[in-house]
Amino acid sequence: MRIRVDRDKCTGVANCVAIAPTVFELDDENKAVILDETSVDEDTLWRSAKNCPKDAIIVEDDKGKQIYP
Numbered sequence: 001m002r003i004r005v006d007r008d009k010c011t012g013v014a015n016c017v018a019i020a021p022t023v024f025e026l027d028d029e030n031k032a033v034i035l036d037e038t039s040v041d042e043d044t045l046w047r048s049a050k051n052c053p054k055d056a057i058i059v060e061d062d063k064g065k066q067i068y069p
Contacts, residue, residue: 002060003045005032009056016048016057023048032056 005024012030016023022039024032037045049057049068059068 001042001045001062002064003034003037003049004058004060005034006056006058007031009054010052011054011056013053015051015053019048019051020044 003023007029010031012026012032014024014026014032016032017025020040023035023037023045025035027033046059046068049059055069058066061067
């Protein structure tokens with residue numbers, strides 16, 4: 001499983017940072033960036049993605065196929 005951030009959708013709500021601060025931070029443009037997606041378990045990554053109100057966190061399988069949202 002991999003994650004990525006769609007910067008066009010991200011509005012800087014920062015739910016992802018609150019849930020997984022070792023994975024996400026907001027940059028100078030108030031957009032989420034990924035620091036280290038291996039620092040938490042998959043359940044935490046899923047929770048981060050599902051709590052993004054803009055669906056800006058994309059979850060992909062190991063082959064790169066989008067599986068959420």
